[in-house]
Amino acid sequence: MKLSPVAIGRFQPALWAVLPVLALIAAWMLVDNTRLLALTVLNGLTLAGLYFLVASGFTLVFGLMRVVNLAHGSLFLLGGYVGYSAGLATGSWLVALMAGFVAAALAGVLMQRFLFGRMVGQNMRQTLITIGISIVMADIYLWVWGGDTYQFDAPDWLTGTVALPLVHKYAEFRLVVLALSCVIGLGLWLLLNRTRVGMMIRAGVDDKDMLSSIGVDVERLFVITFAIGAGLAGLAGVVGGTVLSVAPGEDVRYLLASLVVVLVGGMGSITGAAMGALLIGLAETFGQTYAPTYGVVFTFVIMVAVLAFRPNGLMGKSA
Amino acid sequence: MNIHTNWIKDSEPQATVSSHRLTILLGLCLLVYPWIASPFFTFQVGAQALILGTIALSLSFLAGQGGIVSLSQMTVAGISGYAMAILGSAEPTAASLNLGWPWWLAVPAAVAVGTLSATGIGALAVRTEGIYTIMITLAVGVAFYYLAQQNSLLFNGFQGISNVVPPILMNVDWRAPLPFYYLALVVAGAALSAVTYLLRTPFGIALQGTRDNARRMRALGFHVTAHRVAAHALAGFIAAVGGVLWVWYQGRISPGTVGTGAMINVLVVAVLGGLRRPVGAFIGALVFVLLQNFAIDLVSRERFNLVIGGVFLAIVMFSPDGLLGLWQRLRQSWVRASSA
Numbered sequence: 224m225k226l227s228p229v230a231i232g233r234f235q236p237a238l239w240a241v242l243p244v245l246a247l248i249a250a251w252m253l254v255d256n257t258r259l260l261a262l263t264v265l266n267g268l269t270l271a272g273l274y275f276l277v278a279s280g281f282t283l284v285f286g287l288m289r290v291v292n293l294a295h296g297s298l299f300l301l302g303g304y305v306g307y308s309a310g311l312a313t314g315s316w317l318v319a320l321m322a323g324f325v326a327a328a329l330a331g332v333l334m335q336r337f338l339f340g341r342m343v344g345q346n347m348r349q350t351l352i353t354i355g356i357s358i359v360m361a362d363i364y365l366w367v368w369g370g371d372t373y374q375f376d377a378p379d380w381l382t383g384t385v386a387l388p389l390v391h392k393y394a395e396f397r398l399v400v401l402a403l404s405c406v407i408g409l410g411l412w413l414l415l416n417r418t419r420v421g422m423m424i425r426a427g428v429d430d431k432d433m434l435s436s437i438g439v440d441v442e443r444l445f446v447i448t449f450a451i452g453a454g455l456a457g458l459a460g461v462v463g464g465t466v467l468s469v470a471p472g473e474d475v476r477y478l479l480a481s482l483v484v485v486l487v488g489g490m491g492s493i494t495g496a497a498m499g500a501l502l503i504g505l506a507e508t509f510g511q512t513y514a515p516t517y518g519v520v521f522t523f524v525i526m527v528a529v530l531a532f533r534p535n536g537l538m539g540k541s542a
Numbered sequence: 543m544n545i546h547t548n549w550i551k552d553s554e555p556q557a558t559v560s561s562h563r564l565t566i567l568l569g570l571c572l573l574v575y576p577w578i579a580s581p582f583f584t585f586q587v588g589a590q591a592l593i594l595g596t597i598a599l600s601l602s603f604l605a606g607q608g609g610i611v612s613l614s615q616m617t618v619a620g621i622s623g624y625a626m627a628i629l630g631s632a633e634p635t636a637a638s639l640n641l642g643w644p645w646w647l648a649v650p651a652a653v654a655v656g657t658l659s660a661t662g663i664g665a666l667a668v669r670t671e672g673i674y675t676i677m678i679t680l681a682v683g684v685a686f687y688y689l690a691q692q693n694s695l696l697f698n699g700f701q702g703i704s705n706v707v708p709p710i711l712m713n714v715d716w717r718a719p720l721p722f723y724y725l726a727l728v729v730a731g732a733a734l735s736a737v738t739y740l741l742r743t744p745f746g747i748a749l750q751g752t753r754d755n756a757r758r759m760r761a762l763g764f765h766v767t768a769h770r771v772a773a774h775a776l777a778g779f780i781a782a783v784g785g786v787l788w789v790w791y792q793g794r795i796s797p798g799t800v801g802t803g804a805m806i807n808v809l810v811v812a813v814l815g816g817l818r819r820p821v822g823a824f825i826g827a828l829v830f831v832l833l834q835n836f837a838i839d840l841v842s843r844e845r846f847n848l849v850i851g852g853v854f855l856a857i858v859m860f861s862p863d864g865l866l867g868l869w870q871r872l873r874q875s876w877v878r879a880s881s882a
Binding site: 347350362523 | 611666669670673674676677678680681682684685688689692693802806809810813845847848850851852854855858859862
């Protein structure tokens with residue numbers, strides 16, 4: 224976390240007040256039930272991995288195009304549903320994963336080409352459009368796939384348990400999710416920092432007009448970015464459908480998770496999304512384990528606290 | 543500034559003599575309406591549209607005049623409705639915490655709770671601008687929905703609180719279609735007049751100034767943040783009053799009342815009618831309620847969201863200033879055609 228000395232100075236009184244309390248709670252958890260604590264941390268990390276997969280696409284699209292895609296949860300569900308159908312037809316989980324990615328990416332490309340591309344700069348209108356899309360998509364899913372809850376079966380070589388210290392046995396697939404999100408995070412970082420397209424995307428985030436005037440086809444760049452962002456949501460749909468499940472209403476859940484994660488982490492920043500996902504994933508899991516009724520309140524308190532001290536999120540730049 | 547709501551800002555159209563005449567005529571129609579219409583049309587269509595319009599008016603005021611698009615107006619209405627249900631309902635099977643206050647105590651208290659929470663949400667949301675505000679208010683609203691769903695002590699969890707009805711006063715059952723319609727009409731009329739009046743006060747004009755150019759207003763010495771929080775509080779008051787009526791109309795309140803769908807519906811209603819003028823909220827509400835009740839005849843009942851989502855998409859894409867804007871453009875082209 225990069226905080227300027229001034230910012231840390233502003234935090235200090237609050238930090239000194241909160242830290243001992245947190246330390247006390249942590250000590251109690253450690254003594255009370257070490258295995259439960261370790262299990263909660265691991266579950267929190269895997270949930271954070273899943274949230275990062277969803278939120279990274281959201282923040283990528285926002286960073287470049289300033290489109291707040293409130294249909295991001297719908298893209299997540301699209302990936303999940305299409306992936307499920309593809310997996311059912313072929314019996315292969317990897318095919319499902321690919322199908323989820325491709326379907327959502329395709330939807331993202333269509334949205335960019337036929338909707339957002341026509342109203343560049345009208346952010347509020349674009350956001351309203353995404354709301355309309357999410358209403359319509361949710362109803363279409365209900366029509367095609369019904370109100371049932373779907374769950375994917377992970378391939379055999381990924382199911383089973385792994386022996387770990389403290390928690391004894393842990394589901395292998397959850398560790399795969401964690402690894403996958405790390406790999407994708409790394410991949411995104413490499414894409415943005417080490418490739419030509421990434422360079423153009425970063426330049427576009429800073430100054431679109433200048434980028435366009437030096438001869439880069441910004442419209443094409445937008446389509447590519449939207450495809451990656453939406454595709455990541457679809458991929459997360461299949462992964463989320465394997466760890467948890469896919470059902471109507473999940474779109475809102477993951478949209479909320481993405482919103483909170485990027486608000487906490489800072490809009491448009493991949494590092495911020497990772498940090499936000501860690502905070503929110505852990506907070507939600509700890510809330511569910513230790514205070515089941517008020518799990519969502521923890522998430523909310525974190526969001527309010529971060530926004531109170533850093534209105535642009537942890538890694539956000541001031542607008 | 544380009545993240546701002548450029549497309550919804552426009553100066554108020556000048557009121558003309560013919561529009562005054564139209565207003566009086568419309569008012570008369572609304573007064574006579576329940577005597578002609580069936581109880582279904584009075585209660586389910588008339589009263590519902592008026593209440594939904596009142597809640598949407600609070601958003602229309604915030605978005606149209608302040609440039610603040612808040613999705614949490616239904617949450618504010620819901621908080622006030624929950625407060626009404628908890629404070630006012632004496633039904634023993636309802637929430638475990640029911641105080642059974644008399645209506646004259648419960649109603650102001652519920653409205654105060656709603657207004658206060660709107661001010662709190664506003665204080666949080668004004669730290670951001672434009673599209674960020676949508677995200678924060680959406681997050682706040684969904685968080686409240688999950689809280690209401692999971693908390694059983696105060697909100698009675700998934701089931702919510704039922705049997706919240708208006709009092710029987712002066713020998714009139716205010717739940718009956720005719721009195722309830724008039725109650726809703728009086729509240730809606732008062733809210734509409736209040737907002738219309740507000741727009742011409744120094745505060746209203748300053749608020750429109752912060753919408754059009756916040757930086758310039760700041761340079762001129764206006765406290766932009768204070769204006770925005772005040773706008774949230776005022777809109778919250780209207781939404782809270784609407785919330786009390788809404789819980790009376792439904793007779794019960796449950797997490798579904800403040801769910802994401804309901805939150806977004808308020809936005810759909812406000813945008814459908816048009817954000818430029820306060821009365822748009824009521825036109826949007828009427829169209830919404832009519833679609834809700836009669837979309838079954840066009841398509842099957844389950845596909846209502848497809849219809850309303852499609853209509854909403856079409857309005858945002860082709861007529862950003864809503865049905866009112868569409869009507870105005872049609873009338874202008876008609877006037878031009880007839881004068882040519």
